[in-house]
Amino acid sequence: MKNEIYMAGPSVTKEDSEIVMDALQNGWYGKNAYYYVETFEREFADYHDRKYALMTPNCTTALHLLLDGLGISEGDEVIAPECTWIGSVACISYQRATTVFADIDPVNWCLTAASIEAAISPKTKAVIVVDLYGNMPDYDEIKKVCDKNNIYMIEDSAESLGSTYKNVKAGKFGVGSVFSFHRTKTITTGEGGMLLIDDEDLFQRCKFLRDHGRQPGSYFNTEVTFKYMPFNVQAALGYAQFKRINELVGKKRWILKGFKERLSDIPDIKMNPEPEHIINGAWATALVFGVSHGVTRDIALEELPKLDLPVRPFFYPLSSLPAFNDEKSGRVNNPIAYDISSRGINLPCALNLTEFDLDRYSEGLRTLLGFS
Numbered sequence: 001m002k003n004e005i006y007m008a009g010p011s012v013t014k015e016d017s018e019i020v021m022d023a024l025q026n027g028w029y030g031k032n033a034y035y036y037v038e039t040f041e042r043e044f045a046d047y048h049d050r051k052y053a054l055m056t057p058n059c060t061t062a063l064h065l066l067l068d069g070l071g072i073s074e075g076d077e078v079i080a081p082e083c084t085w086i087g088s089v090a091c092i093s094y095q096r097a098t099t100v101f102a103d104i105d106p107v108n109w110c111l112t113a114a115s116i117e118a119a120i121s122p123k124t125k126a127v128i129v130v131d132l133y134g135n136m137p138d139y140d141e142i143k144k145v146c147d148k149n150n151i152y153m154i155e156d157s158a159e160s161l162g163s164t165y166k167n168v169k170a171g172k173f174g175v176g177s178v179f180s181f182h183r184t185k186t187i188t189t190g191e192g193g194m195l196l197i198d199d200e201d202l203f204q205r206c207k208f209l210r211d212h213g214r215q216p217g218s219y220f221n222t223e224v225t226f227k228y229m230p231f232n233v234q235a236a237l238g239y240a241q242f243k244r245i246n247e248l249v250g251k252k253r254w255i256l257k258g259f260k261e262r263l264s265d266i267p268d269i270k271m272n273p274e275p276e277h278i279i280n281g282a283w284a285t286a287l288v289f290g291v292s293h294g295v296t297r298d299i300a301l302e303e304l305p306k307l308d309l310p311v312r313p314f315f316y317p318l319s320s321l322p323a324f325n326d327e328k329s330g331r332v333n334n335p336i337a338y339d340i341s342s343r344g345i346n347l348p349c350a351l352n353l354t355e356f357d358l359d360r361y362s363e364g365l366r367t368l369l370g371f372s
Contacts, residue, residue: 003354005361007310008184008284011248011351016240023236036236041194044179044242048171050196052203054210055230055238059158059180059193063128064091065228066176066195069206070152072097072125079119079127079151081111082330082337083315086323087180088130088156100124101319101326103334107273109286110137113145115334120145126152131160131170132315133272133346134252134281139165139173154178158193161186162249162281170281171196184349186248186283187241189234249281251351255358256282259347262362266371268292284349286314288340293369300345300368307364314344 023036037055045053056062072078074096080089082101092099102115109132116127127146129137146153153173157163158180160170171177181192197203208215213223241248256272263269268290274280289295297313304311317337319330331338348361366372 003357005308005310005348005357006350006352007312007346007348009350009352010183010185010188010241011244011251012188012237012241013244016237016244019240020233020236023233027232027236032232034232034235036232036239037230040235040239040242043239044194045196047242047245048169048177048196050172050177050198051200052197054195054197054203054206055235056193056195056210056228057230058087058182058191059156059178060087060090061226061228062178062193062195063088063154063156064094065206065209065226066154066178066197067091067095067097067126068209068226069202070126070175075123076125077121077123079111079116079124080318081128081130081132082317082319082334083109083341084130084132084156084318085158085315086318086321087158088128089318092128097125098123099318099324101317101324101330101334101337102127104132104337104340105137106336106340107270108135108137109133109340110135111142113138113141116142117145117149120149120151124149124151126154128154128156129174130156130158131163133286134160134163134170134283135272136160136163136165136170136278136280143173158185159283160281161283162245162252162279164279166277175199176202181238181241186252186281186351187238187245189230189238189241192230192234192238248351252282252349253280255349255353256280256285258355258358259285259287259362262358263287263365266366266369269369282349285347286344287347287365288314288344289369291343295343295369297342297344303368304345304364307367309361309364310348312346314341314346317341 041053155177163170181189213225
């Protein structure tokens with residue numbers, strides 16, 4: 001009988017459970033009520049060489065706090081990549097600002113300095129740069145464009161925990177950065193997010209916005225804001241997982257390496273790149289079929305499940321979705337994103353994958369491509 005292969009999922013140990021149990025039993029009163037929240041925030045910020053951290057219920061709320069804290073509002077434009085999860089851009093709509101989609105690099109699938117510059121208008125206030133699948137863009141050049149045009153650079157690091165760019169950890173770039181601790185991510189709190197900031201005034205503003213427009217310990221609300229507070233039990237799991245970060249990132253990188261080794265003889269396919277100056281945290285392994293194979297995303301989505309193999313699509317171009325309904329201009333302005341997405345899939349990245357699972361899945365890909 002075949003073991004079921006899962007697309008994604010966490011690794012939770014006995015030690016993780018014990019820390020969560022401590023929060024359940026002891027983390028409700030006095031200074032213990034937010035002990036694990038504050039400890040997790042502090043250690044996560046230190047690890048990423050940031051001054052401040054704010055844990056949130058999820059990554060989308062972390063981005064929303066940041067945009068509101070920066071004063072992004074109706075009439076403003078925010079540039080974002082055409083290919084990413086909708087959570088990267090939903091906060092722009094929450095603020096009644098306008099999302100401007102820009103094309104991606106054909107190799108690392110992230111925004112480029114050139115695509116950002118082409119999308120800038122007098123209304124542009126910020127750009128959200130997404131480290132897609134753990135890949136890292138050229139932050140040196142992107143920063144130059146943002147500085148020259150006086151726009152905020154925001155790093156969406158939801159998928160890049162453990163990645164580095166020129167020895168700098170993902171999450172250190174821009175005015176603020178955000179991480180996700182969703183069930184499918186490298187470390188999990190079930191749902192959860194983190195906002196990292198260096199500017200004290202921006203940090204204090206976002207902290208104020210996070211809890212109903214009040215100062216900590218006060219019951220005097222001076223603005224109507226959000227309720228984006230985390231809770232101690234959630235943070236306890238995140239803290240426990242974070243203590244294992246090297247192990248968990250190492251397993252993700254092992255998965256990427258395993259797929260690359262098993263498929264290395266097949267020409268004209270691309271997976272997460274890792275040039276010399278980048279370490280890829282490899283939250284998820286993506287694969288893009290070359291045109292020569294005649295295999296598209298949609299063919300793979302239909303055929304791989306017939307082999308009892310799970311598969312997810314490469315992120316759809318957001319402008320093509322009913323939520324945005326602008327495919328006509330998206331195809332014209334962002335042709336690389338549309339092309340890559342049409343030929344791309346995500347391979348399994350669950351932290352319980354074994355050598356046998358990688359063997360079986362790779363054999364299925366070989367069958368699909370005629371290399372079995």
